[in-house]
Amino acid sequence: MLNEQEKELFGKVAWTIYKKGHLTIDAILRFNPGVGKKDIKKFIKLGLLVKHRTDTFELSSFGRVLGFRYNKKFGK
Amino acid sequence: MTESIAIKFPESDIMEMDKLINTGKFISRSDLIREGARRLIQEKILKMEESNKYILEMENKGDFKNIELIVLANLFINKKLTEKEEIVAKRLTRNPLKPIKIIEGKFVLTEIGIDLAEGFLDSLLHLRKIKNVK
Numbered sequence: 001m002l003n004e005q006e007k008e009l010f011g012k013v014a015w016t017i018y019k020k021g022h023l024t025i026d027a028i029l030r031f032n033p034g035v036g037k038k039d040i041k042k043f044i045k046l047g048l049l050v051k052h053r054t055d056t057f058e059l060s061s062f063g064r065v066l067g068f069r070y071n072k073k074f075g076k
Numbered sequence: 077m078t079e080s081i082a083i084k085f086p087e088s089d090i091m092e093m094d095k096l097i098n099t100g101k102f103i104s105r106s107d108l109i110r111e112g113a114r115r116l117i118q119e120k121i122l123k124m125e126e127s128n129k130y131i132l133e134m135e136n137k138g139d140f141k142n143i144e145l146i147v148l149a150n151l152f153i154n155k156k157l158t159e160k161e162e163i164v165a166k167r168l169t170r171n172p173l174k175p176i177k178i179i180e181g182k183f184v185l186t187e188i189g190i191d192l193a194e195g196f197l198d199s200l201l202h203l204r205k206i207k208n209v210k
Contacts, residue, residue: 068199
């Protein structure tokens with residue numbers, strides 16, 4: 001479903017959204033140079049990112065849990 | 077009050093340390109080791125603070141009451157599902173993430189399902205630690 005690289009990228013995206021709040025796709029890409037539009041679209045399709053009221057995206061419940069799991073910045 | 081501790085380092089580490097000391101950034105090996113240890117401790121504290129905030133945000137958003145996550149965690153710990161939870165589990169087999177599949181009539185967690193269950197249980201334990209709940 002998600003390969004190791006995608007897991008790492010999702011961890012970074014989750015961190016960015018957590019720190020900065022809901023963001024547009026362009027903003028997510030700007031803050032995460034290693035992440036591509038294709039990756040974001042996959043995260044949306046899998047339901048890890050959900051649309052906010054406007055054209056911005058936030059983490060879903062599954063997204064928050066996997067963000068916690070995949071990003072080492074959340075020290076255990 | 078200070079306390080002395082004896083530490084042994086491999087020769088290669090000592091050589092690298094001495095190079096740094098020769099640049100004038102540190103006055104001695106002890107100074108360098110103290111600085112390194114303090115940075116690590118600070119980094120760990122910052123990480124913990126971020127984790128705590130994140131977990132509290134998860135709680136505020138109701139993630140720990142999310143029935144889908146509870147079902148995944150129950151399957152992970154082999155807890156028998158209630159009738160309502162079985163309906164949720166069936167629904168999860170159609171979720172785009174495919175956290176559950178049915179094998180020989182039984183619900184089985186997929187790799188991502190295990191990640192979700194472990195992430196949920198880890199964060200729940202973390203929340204209990206923050207709130208000092210046993």
